[in-house]
Amino acid sequence: KQEVTQIPAALSVPEGENLVLNCSFTDSAIYNLQWFRQDPGKGLTSLLLIQSSQREQTSGRLNASLDKSSGRSTLYIAASQPGDSATYLCAANYGQNFVFGPGTRLSVLP
């Protein structure tokens, strides 16, 4: 069964800290893995997409890595800011189904 898990479930850090969010998927036959951000009561904003053949993608202060064989991806956020506070979701793409993790709720304190 295709399942995605994320740890930690919640994280609270002071502003300026670097942090790592973890995502694991049970079926490694993914097309790609996508990281999203969801603000309370809002939709999903795509942050980064890593193709199955890639190891890493970067966008600004965000860096996502992928280890397909071990079924893991990490999202690294550098120099966190209060505006980064949101829920971060990873989704494994299996062709015509994006399987989501439960999310990590991040709070960055000023």
Place this chain on the structure above:
Amino acid sequence: DTAVSQTPKYLVTQMGNDKSIKCEQNLGHDTMYWYKQDSKKFLKIMFSYNNKELIINETVPNRFSPKSPDKAHLNLHINSLELGDSAVYFCASSQAGTMNTEAFFGQGTRLTVV
């Protein structure tokens, strides 16, 4: 110009009613989806359509019926609404089957059944 748009944004209705949520994408994608986000914020796929054909139909009560009149639209009709149907429903689209396929999501429809 919104890539994936769904209407309405909020829907409050009584138990037993029938309601529809509409979704349209202007990205030229061949695959559209409906996801349900429950009170615990977990996103789970309900349906996936590719070129107007049903591809994935997860364990969803048959009170939920998707309709795809064309590639750009995937509507969700719900019969005999129950309290447990209260959730946020997201429509999404992608060009399926490629490594750089990215999913685009609508803003969600918050359904409240009273």
